[in-house]
Amino acid sequence: MVYLCHTCSHQNVAAGYRRTDSYKLWSQTVHDLTATQETVDDLSGKLWCGGHGASQDIIVASMVTAHAMGKVIPQLNGKLTRIALQVPTPNVSVMDLTCRVEKAAKYDEIKKAVKLISEGSPTGILGYTEDQVISCEFNSYIYSSAFDAGSGISLNDHFFKIIFYYDNEFGNSDQFVDLMVHMASKE
Numbered sequence: 001m002v003y004l005c006h007t008c009s010h011q012n013v014a015a016g017y018r019r020t021d022s023y024k025l026w027s028q029t030v031h032d033l034t035a036t037q038e039t040v041d042d043l044s045g046k047l048w049c050g051g052h053g054a055s056q057d058i059i060v061a062s063m064v065t066a067h068a069m070g071k072v073i074p075q076l077n078g079k080l081t082r083i084a085l086q087v088p089t090p091n092v093s094v095m096d097l098t099c100r101v102e103k104a105a106k107y108d109e110i111k112k113a114v115k116l117i118s119e120g121s122p123t124g125i126l127g128y129t130e131d132q133v134i135s136c137e138f139n140s141y142i143y144s145s146a147f148d149a150g151s152g153i154s155l156n157d158h159f160f161k162i163i164f165y166y167d168n169e170f171g172n173s174d175q176f177v178d179l180m181v182h183m184a185s186k187e
Contacts, residue, residue: 026098029084031061032091032168059086092135095145095164107154110162114147124178133165141167142174 061084070077111130118128127146138146144166151163 027080027082028096028098029082029093030096031084031086031093032089034086034168055088057088060084061086089135091169092138092141092165092167094135095166097162097164099160099162101158101160104157105160106157107152107160110152110154110160111147111149114149114162118147124174135165138165138167140170141165142171144171144175 070080114126115128118126124142125144127141127143128149129146130149132150133146133148145164146166148163148165153161155161
């Protein structure tokens with residue numbers, strides 16, 4: 001048996017996209033500082049913009065997550081486009097997911113469906129909140145991601161913007177521990 005536990009962005013994507021009847025998804029992640037970013041302006045081995053100091057710049061980055069998620073979740077293959085903005089915050093990222101769905105729906109129906117998913121199995125993957133929240137409230141958040149019901153909008157009955165928060169390190173680490181416990185139970 002092969003087990004997979006990927007990066008924080010992959011964990012968030014999987015939680016946010018787990019069940020969808022969307023036929024096109026666009027995602028923008030506003031990502032916190034990462035260990036691969038420079039602390040001050042310096043030369044970058046990859047891209048010119050990657051050499052700029054993370055604590056003073058917003059850096060546009062490509063996300064390989066879209067291609068990888070199409071391999072892991074086949075129903076997303078070719079339907080997902082992603083981009084990231086790396087911003088100078090120490091922790092917690094937010095994903096802005098734009099969905100174009102085939103079947104007409106109201107935003108309240110989207111919220112209801114996501115709440116059902118968050119309460120279903122497996123547990124501990126997708127959180128749900130209707131509270132007014134900001135990113136720092138998700139420090140040490142154990143779920144892979146949290147659906148922020150109050151921040152999403154309906155552009156029309158087929159086009160929605162949905163917001164998810166995630167703690168890049170703690171939530172991902174917690175999922176990794178869950179995977180290790182699961183693997184140990186199978187031996």
